[in-house]
Amino acid sequence: MSTSQFTSLFQHRDYLRLFTAQVSALFGTGLTTVALGLLAYELAGAAAGAVLGTALTIKMLVYVTVAPVVAAFAHRLPRRPFLVALNAVRGAIVLGLPFIDQIWQIYLLIAILQTASAAFTPTYQAIIPDILPDERDYTRALSAAQLAATMETLLSPMLAAAALTLISFHWLFVGTAIGFAVSAALVLATRIPGPATGAAGSFRERITVGLRIFAATPRLRGLLGLNLVVAAAGSMIMVNTVNYVRDTLGGTQSGVAMLLAANGFGTLLVAMALPRLLDRTGARPVMLTGAATLVLGLGAAIALSTAGAGDWRWSAALTIWLLIGAGTAAILTPTGQLLRRSARPADRPALFAAQFSLSHLAWLISYPVAGWLTAAAGFTLTWITLIGLAGAGFAVAQRMWPRRDPEQLTHLHAVGTIDPARLRDAERVDATHYRHTHPYVIDVDHPRWPTARQLAAAA
Ligand SMILES: [Zn+2]
DSSP states (O other), X not given: OOHHHHHHHHTSHHHHHHHHHHHHHHHXXXXXXXXXXXXXXXXXXXXXXXXXXXXXHHHHHHHHHHHHHHHHHGGGSOHHHHHHHHHHHHHHHHHHGGGOOSHHHHHHHHHHHHHHHHHHHHHHHHHHHHHOOSHHHHHHHHHHHHHHHHHHHHHHHHHHHHHHTTSOTHHHHHHHHHHHHHHHHXXXXXXXXXXXXXXXXXXXXXXXXXXXXXXXXHHHHHHHHHHHHHHHHHHIIIIIHHHIIIIIXXXXXXXXXXXXXXXXXXXXXXXXXXXXXXXXXXXXXXXHHHXXXXXXXXXXXXXXXXXOOOTHHHHHHHHHHHHHHHHHHHHHTTHHHHHHHTSOGGGHHHHHHHHHHHHHHHHHHHHHIIIIIHHHHHHHHHHHHHHHHHHHHHHHHHHHSOSOOOSEEEEEEETTSSOGGGGTTOEEOSSSEEEEEEEOOOSSSOOSOOOHHHHHHHO
């Protein structure tokens, strides 16, 4: 997706405001994540990883339970006041975080904070199609949202690293609160139309459609594995960085931010270089290379965790964290394009929603592993477990996603199984079959992916 395609999108003033509101809120959440890691260390010391693992697991539990429920009711709520209220709640919670002195208070505040975030996202997503009635604009907006989320994970640690050289981490929470305040102000400035009636069915229906497309499309089964690879490597970064820097490397809070920034820098480099490469090679080699890079990065981290002391470990760690950022970007950047390719326009929101849930499910597996296992068994065993998860995801992706994955498929339809109006361009091959060629996606007329044998018969 090139920047010029986004330019036309950002000419919609209300969309631009709302998008900026979403981005500020995202950055708010991102800064909180960094500050939270440091707060957990202040309160729990060596057990900080377990605290973070639990806090992030709570986040994911809230995301997979609250988001669908809110999404189902999003069309009945007064949307603008609701979004403003959610930002106010988040801002207030974040301002409370520096005053915390008990670990259970972290969990409680995180549960409330993430409930507000989990309610914000689907409400925001439900508004976009009403602001952007044009199908293509809407699809671009879905990609922009996904890209923004990716950019946030890489840019907020860098921002935090820069800030931490000047101030203590408690002030990061203030920066976060400002992010939510800006977000609320922008929502207030946006004209949000009343919800369109007859939207694309209930969330339950949409999620079922999305999951069905996922299960039936080979390249998306591959994406399922890739989600797990990203979560396994990402959990190590998110949960273990603080303890690794402070306890093993003997670094400070700016050391923590520096490693997170290296991770973000890797993501940034690849995300910028990728669009041109993607045009040439297609998504599969790029994403599988990304997955291999993440497995390699985890392997190098395991080796590093068994190495003796020495300052060289800093440069090794910086390289590994950078590598993992790069691998993550190679998987996340093309994901939106992959989803767009795999559904009719009408089914795309369902598919993006399914990816939202499925990717969070992968984090729900990997966060507790990274958090609780480290406290009990140390980095080496934890990262061996994570590399096991990542390796399994990589194997699934490689097996499920066929090397040859053209957009257009020549395939047969049996007479009587499809509306004849859809076969106007088809040719009759025998008494019972029609043949035609078009971009193949799972839909009502194409409920299953053709097998290799069926494709050979159609050729
Ligand atoms: Zn067809």
